[in-house]
Amino acid sequence: xxxxxxxxxxxxxxxxxxxxxxxxxxxxxxxxxxxxxxxxxxxxxxxxxxxxxxxxxxxxxxxxxxxxxxxxxxxxxxxxxxxxxxxxxxxxxxxxxxxxxxxxxx
Ligand SMILES: [Zn+2]
Numbered sequence: 001x002x003x004x005x006x007x008x009x010x011x012x013x014x015x016x017x018x019x020x021x022x023x024x025x026x027x028x029x030x031x032x033x034x035x036x037x038x039x040x041x042x043x044x045x046x047x048x049x050x051x052x053x054x055x056x057x058x059x060x061x062x063x064x065x066x067x068x069x070x071x072x073x074x075x076x077x078x079x080x081x082x083x084x085x086x087x088x089x090x091x092x093x094x095x096x097x098x099x100x101x102x103x104x105x106x
Contacts, residue, residue, distance in 0.1 A: 049073060 033041050045054045049062045050069040061077075063069045 049076075 035041060036043070044057050046057055046059065046062055047053065048055050048064040048066075048069055050072045051064060051066065053064045053066075055062065055064050061073055063073045
């Protein structure tokens with residue numbers, strides 16, 4: 001069967017191509033050049049969590065110097081803390097209700 005032979009050849013060449021692609025992808029996850037001499041080089045940095053301006057990598061809290069960003073960040077932080085508290089309090093209330101029910105039944 002000539003047709004089958006052709007198909008097998010095609011599959012083999014596809015496998016070869018996939019292997020090649022793997023080798024190329026291993027270099028870096030982003031595809032961005034790592035050396036500072038390249039035009040497309042991007043220095044390691046992070047972004048303001050409010051306005052996404054590039055800021056220093058070790059900046060903490062992760063915001064730029066803008067006052068509105070600081071306000072927004074603090075508001076978000078408060079909301080996050082409230083949610084975290086709620087996540088602990090809600091199961092505690094449920095367990096408490098269960099215990100009360102068990103005590104009332106006994
Ligand atoms: Zn900002």
